[in-house]
Amino acid sequence: MTFPVNSISLNDDTSIPQLGLGTYRLEDDDAYRVASDALAIGYRHIDTARIYKNETGIGRAIRESGIPRDDLYITTKLWNGDQPKARDAISSSLDRLGLEHVDLYLIHWPAPQRGTYVDAWKQLEVLKQDGLTTSIGVSNFEPEHLDAIAAVSDVVPVLNQVELHPLFQQKALRAEHAKRGIATESWGPLGHGSVDLSTEIPALANLAARYEKTIAQVVLRWHIQEGLIVFPKTSHKDRLAENLSIFDFEISADDMDEIRGFDAGHRVGAAPADGNWD
Numbered sequence: 001m002t003f004p005v006n007s008i009s010l011n012d013d014t015s016i017p018q019l020g021l022g023t024y025r026l027e028d029d030d031a032y033r034v035a036s037d038a039l040a041i042g043y044r045h046i047d048t049a050r051i052y053k054n055e056t057g058i059g060r061a062i063r064e065s066g067i068p069r070d071d072l073y074i075t076t077k078l079w080n081g082d083q084p085k086a087r088d089a090i091s092s093s094l095d096r097l098g099l100e101h102v103d104l105y106l107i108h109w110p111a112p113q114r115g116t117y118v119d120a121w122k123q124l125e126v127l128k129q130d131g132l133t134t135s136i137g138v139s140n141f142e143p144e145h146l147d148a149i150a151a152v153s154d155v156v157p158v159l160n161q162v163e164l165h166p167l168f169q170q171k172a173l174r175a176e177h178a179k180r181g182i183a184t185e186s187w188g189p190l191g192h193g194s195v196d197l198s199t200e201i202p203a204l205a206n207l208a209a210r211y212e213k214t215i216a217q218v219v220l221r222w223h224i225q226e227g228l229i230v231f232p233k234t235s236h237k238d239r240l241a242e243n244l245s246i247f248d249f250e251i252s253a254d255d256m257d258e259i260r261g262f263d264a265g266h267r268v269g270a271a272p273a274d275g276n277w278d
């Protein structure tokens with residue numbers, strides 16, 4: 001039994017389902033299968049990116065689902081090497097997805113060594129005005145990158161998608177987001193497949209037992225109660241259902257504090273300044 005997914009409001013008067021499907025490392029055929037299964041059981045928010053090489057499979061799943069476009073929330077991202085030509089990049093993504101617009105278009109990494117992300121933000125403003133995307137945001141931005149775009153633009157990103165899980169809680173960056181009206185999305189919410197939260201944080205097993213939930217469900221519920229937006233990735237049907245079934249219980253204030261205490265400043269993915277790949 002699943003319960004409706006909460007939505008949260010963004011700074012451009014839109015809202016986003018707080019839980020979705022992550023699709024990193026699922027190429028077209030797998031992405032088609034997993035997205036189809038996810039849509040069938042109630043997921044309505046999918047996170048993809050040009051670099052994941054799965055927009056075609058996801059587009060096919062969306063079309064075949066028969067779900068009205070307005071009921072879906074689709075995010076894709078501008079890859080580093082495409083920053084100078086954002087319109088071409090979003091047009092190609094839309095062709096692959098078979099959509100006329102996405103709900104959210106993100107600059108995937110600031111890739112500061114390339115020196116093109118500030119201009120890319122100005123291009124995204126125009127893509128939004130032209131209706132190719134409803135909202136625009138960023139990913140893997142540090143405060144200095146947010147400052148750089150604020151210096152040339154009055155449009156504040158609706159959100160910043162960053163690595164975030166109990167071992168790496170990004171408290172300072174989240175405080176910065178709160179000041180600026182920027183929502184936070186957690187990538188790698190379960191540890192990105194690079195770290196096993198259940199062995200790194202043995203106390204999670206006690207919490208899971210207390211709530212009669214799995215460790216993954218407790219961790220995802222923690223993200224939700226922190227006001228974060230999450231889209232765990234799995235290729236297993238049973239885990240898709242498990243990850244969606246987190247709206248029927250509440251972690252107590254004391255237990256939320258306990259999980260906040262597990263922050264170890266332990267980043268498992270690339271640091272923003274290092275993500276300059278082609």
Ligand code: NAD
Nearest residue numbers: 022023024047139187188189190191192193216232233234
């Ligand atoms: P994740 O934290 O979602 O972890 C995925 C791992 O958790 C997988 O190994 C999976 O097998 C496992 N898992 C999923 N559900 C489980 C369950 N119920 N029980 C036990 N294990 C479970 O990592 P992710 O895929 O890196 O992050 C989620 C999404 O964030 C991605 O798929 C992608 O859409 C996005 N992302 C964005 C960036 C970025 O730079 N913007 C980087 C990485 C990921």
